[in-house]
Amino acid sequence: MGFPVIHLGAPFRLDALGLVSLVGALEVATAIGALQRNWITDYLPLLGSFLVAEDRLTTPLPGFTLYNASDGFYVPVVSGWFSRWLIANLDKTAKGGTQFQWSVRRKRQHEGTILAAPAVLIGVVANGGLIAVAALQGDWYGVANATAMAVSALIRQAMLDGKIRNLDKLVLADVKDVNTQLPEKVMGGDLVAVVITTPDGNAAVFRATRHIIRIIITDLDPAHVVLKAIGWVAFVVHVVCIGQCYLLSQLLSIALLGTATVLTIFHVGVDRTWAGGWLQVRPLGSGGQSRRRDALHLLNLTDKEASVLRNYWQLPHLPEVVELQTVTAEFWKSWNEETDAKRHRATQTDGVEEGA
Structure with a gap:
């Protein structure tokens, strides 16, 4: 039914x-x-x-x-x-x-x-x-x-x-x-x-x-x-x-x-x-960086800040504390050269401003 x-x-x-x-x-x-x-x-x-x-x-x-x-x-x-x-x-x-x-x-x-x-x-x-x-x-x-x-x-x-x-x-x-x-x-x-x-x-x-x-x-x-x-x-x-x-x-x-x-x-x-x-x-600037190293350099890191990022593996450890010494040695050589160059340019700029 x-x-x-x-x-x-x-x-x-x-x-x-x-x-x-x-x-x-x-x-x-x-x-x-x-x-x-x-x-x-x-x-x-x-x-x-x-x-x-x-x-x-x-x-x-x-x-x-x-x-x-x-x-x-x-x-x-x-x-x-x-x-x-x-x-x-x-x-x-x-x-x-x-x-x-x-x-x-x-x-x-x-x-x-x-x-x-x-x-x-x-x-x-x-x-x-x-x-x-x-x-x-x-x-x-x-x-x-x-x-x-x-x-x-x-x-x-x-x-x-x-x-x-x-x-x-x-x-x-x-x-x-x-x-x-x-x-x-x-x-x-x-x-x-x-x-x-x-x-x-x-x-x-x-x-x-x-x-x-x-x-x-x-x-x-x-x-x-x-x-x-x-x-x-x-x-x-x-x-x-x-x-x-x-x-x-x-x-x-x-x-x-x-x-x-x-x-x-x-x-x-x-x-x-x-x-x-x-x-x-x-x-x-122009936006993104192709390498993490270049992006981090934009921060003008101090030695202490770079050390902190190393501890968190955002930067390679120093060559004497890891096995891949060749790779990290090349990285830190390039890093230090770029850091020194930026600090030198900043010093020159400050000197020009003081002279003016």
């Missing part, structure tokens, strides 16, 4: 199209986890939104190790947002390393709504248009799908705004006067030599204050549980409904998701030098 209630649902079929929302999740999380504003895609839905719902945008990534050559310690894991920022900004063609310079702006990045306005307008037009098309067709699954996509984008931006505020709070710790104290705290005082190695053998080298070091090794606060819950509901509704809506709604949804995701992954619409609202980190 069967069960009439179950038979009523017999024609209903679930489509597997929702699985496409899982594609590109890691790349999306890496791109938006760098905490950078995008004037095009900030309010557009993206693929892989389940990572947003799980608040895995700034979780630490393994393989990023920080070496403080001036103070003689290392940190095996750096903050998740900074490791993702490095992925976006390191010179991929130069395995030796890239040198960066930290600076701070006295006026917060995009203060007000100048940059947010285009992103909000694009989001309203794209998401609103998708909802309108579905409603005009009488496609209520399409309306639910488009609404869930819009909610997911709003939740993602709310989470990112919270993390950016958290990062800015770390930057402004104990700062009462932004115009005088903040530049000194970030750029003044004693600058320590830092080397950060990545899982693919690349490296970032720079000198920064200890305040900066604390910022890039401190994890940001997690998102509020309510935001995560709403994000998960939106993701589930999207996964189920996109497979049930009309063909036109499906095509437009996939086109919007795909376009926004590609623009986000390739950092279109982003000033990649910014980190949060106050910090700006720029590559120096």
Whole structure:
């Protein structure tokens, strides 16, 4: 005889199209986890939104190790947002390393709504248009799908705004006067030599204050549980409904998701030098170095700092304490020659300035 209630649902079929929302999740999380504003895609839905719902945008990534050559310690894991920022900004063609310079702006990045306005307008037009098309067709699954996509984008931006505020709070710790104290705290005082190695053998080298070091090794606060819950509901509704809506709604949804995701992954619409609202980190010179030796020379290491890096195997040990004496002897001969030459040029420059 069967069960009439179950038979009523017999024609209903679930489509597997929702699985496409899982594609590109890691790349999306890496791109938006760098905490950078995008004037095009900030309010557009993206693929892989389940990572947003799980608040895995700034979780630490393994393989990023920080070496403080001036103070003689290392940190095996750096903050998740900074490791993702490095992925976006390191010179991929130069395995030796890239040198960066930290600076701070006295006026917060995009203060007000100048940059947010285009992103909000694009989001309203794209998401609103998708909802309108579905409603005009009488496609209520399409309306639910488009609404869930819009909610997911709003939740993602709310989470990112919270993390950016958290990062800015770390930057402004104990700062009462932004115009005088903040530049000194970030750029003044004693600058320590830092080397950060990545899982693919690349490296970032720079000198920064200890305040900066604390910022890039401190994890940001997690998102509020309510935001995560709403994000998960939106993701589930999207996964189920996109497979049930009309063909036109499906095509437009996939086109919007795909376009926004590609623009986000390739950092279109982003000033990649910014980190949060106050910090700006720029590559120096022509970018990366082909040899790690050349990258480390950019730091003008003291003998003590070079000794610390030797202990952490970021520089070869001296030839008398290892078996491969020929290789290390050649390295240190070249290293000492380059170091002496740089010090000689610096001395000559100082002498010319004093004479003038």
